[in-house]
Amino acid sequence: MIRSMAGKWSDEHIAATLNRMGLPTGQAKTWTAHRVSSVRRVNDIRAYSSAHKDGQWLTMSEAATELGVNNHRIRRLIKDGILPAEQVVPRTPYQIRASDLLDPKVIDAAARTDRPCRAVGENQIPMFSTT
Numbered sequence: 001m002i003r004s005m006a007g008k009w010s011d012e013h014i015a016a017t018l019n020r021m022g023l024p025t026g027q028a029k030t031w032t033a034h035r036v037s038s039v040r041r042v043n044d045i046r047a048y049s050s051a052h053k054d055g056q057w058l059t060m061s062e063a064a065t066e067l068g069v070n071n072h073r074i075r076r077l078i079k080d081g082i083l084p085a086e087q088v089v090p091r092t093p094y095q096i097r098a099s100d101l102l103d104p105k106v107i108d109a110a111a112r113t114d115r116p117c118r119a120v121g122e123n124q125i126p127m128f129s130t131t
Contacts, residue, residue: 014031
């Protein structure tokens with residue numbers, strides 16, 4: 001998992017994710033950035049390179065900043081299948097390809113400020129009478 005996340009996430013993010021998932025170190029300790037860094041060095045895993053340097057991958061916060069929205073909107077776009085995003089394993093941070101933010105569907109959905117319409121079902125009985 002560290003190998004998969006190392007190129008796209010900082011050691012601090014990796015440590016926080018491993019701890020959140022309840023995965024201890026080999027000595028049953030919690031993860032720290034220093035411990036992740038040590039594992040990377042011992043196993044010859046390349047270090048984190050910020051998404052700002054190469055611009056290929058973004059975090060949820062970076063994507064939100066790029067689109068001028070909040071993290072909740074980005075999470076909703078991902079959940080609705082409008083914005084593609086990857087996770088190494090469930091409960092790890094989302095990895096969002098910067099080029100996906102240029103998709104007109106994503107831009108349009110992010111810019112929408114109206115609330116979704118609520119459709120009334122054919123067989124739905126009103127809760128309150130109209131009188």
